[in-house]
Amino acid sequence: MALLRAFCVRAAAFFLVWWVLTEGDSSGLGAGAVIVLIVAWFSCTLYPPSSHALRPVGMLVFTGYFILRSVIAGLDVVRRLLSPSLPLNPGYLRVKTSLPEGGPRWLLANTLSLMPGTLSVRLQGTSLELHCLDLDLPIDQDVRAAERKVAGVFGLGEAGTEESAS
Amino acid sequence: MTEPVILVAQVVLMVVGCLFFGVGTLGLFRFSDTLCRIHALTKIDNLGLGFIVLALLPLAPSVTAGLKVVLIWVVALAASATSAHLVARAVRSGQRADIEKGSRDG
Missing domain, CATH: 3.30.70 (Alpha-Beta Plaits)
Incomplete structure (x- = not known):
């Protein structure tokens, strides 16, 4: 459960970064969504969620x-x-x-x-x-x-x- | 009416930011040891870049472009803090090795 939550939070954060980097260009959002999911999965594998949640x-x-x-x-x-x-x-x-x-x-x-x-x-x-x-x-x-x-x-x-x- | 005010504010912020970068570089010449030089570079450049980012924000054509400039500042800060730490650690390891070598030789 914690893993799923971390995955969702990280994916959302990465998607925000992608959105900012592409300056909101709508043509890049589809590719961004795929890349964000892959990166979030990698990030959860390499850096498993810790017990410290950000406030x-x-x-x-x-x-x-x-x-x-x-x-x-x-x-x-x-x-x-x-x-x-x-x-x-x-x-x-x-x-x-x-x-x-x-x-x-x-x-x-x-x-x-x-x-x-x-x-x-x-x-x-x-x-x-x-x-x-x-x-x-x-x-x-x-x-x-x-x-x-x-x-x-x-x-x-x-x-x-x-x-x-x- | 507000446009000239913003323009003047931008120019002032930009000049202040560049002055900070200049003074930070002066630190390379005035401070004598590596660690003090890193103090000057990391802290003053952080502030200089901050001022330049502030100057650029009113020019940003969209919200995302503005956020992108802020993101550049955040990433540059993380990189400067990390590289400062790595250089400092290397310097300290070198000093310790010298001390140990000195005590063995003496």
Whole structure:
């Protein structure tokens, strides 16, 4: 049952992408439907549905947070880059995440790469190694906030992190 | 009446986006190590592309064309985050190998 549901959701999502890529051209919709069904079947075989379902509200909250933080991240790097003294204090930091394996952890790592001052370097189990532009920034706080938003996307409960310098 | 306003807004957004790309490239020269350079490229280019996408949206002839431009931004973001992570991991592995080699030699 879960497989059928995942298949339908994925097929619908792929069809939306096809519709956008062909710019709504009606002559391509028939071929698109066939290809979408094949791709959805492949996707369900290669990546079996996990227990983490996506939540629309969580996704909206995440998108808003992501855009806001992206702007802050870009302006932060521009500010550092354009100031004559080049204010940087780079270094590595290791954080622990309590997000479950798979999609949630992957999304957190990729999100942190685009957030202010952090770049995910290595993801090993629950331990995520970050490269920070400025270790004086409240990195741990930012990671926790991003983690809460990611947890919201997958409908997970409160997630906490522990920080330890490496 | 609204058309010139939109046009001016588009030009401003486009110029801002290009400026971000320019500054991001400057980061390649000003920052000294690989990882800081990646910080500059991923974050500033993300923002620059975002501004250019915003500038193009009012010109889009249809809803799907607009969505397509947004889709390009999303896919470019995923690619830039993933490639940044892969380069960072390669750099870190290289550093660790150097440290281990150094401790063996010393």
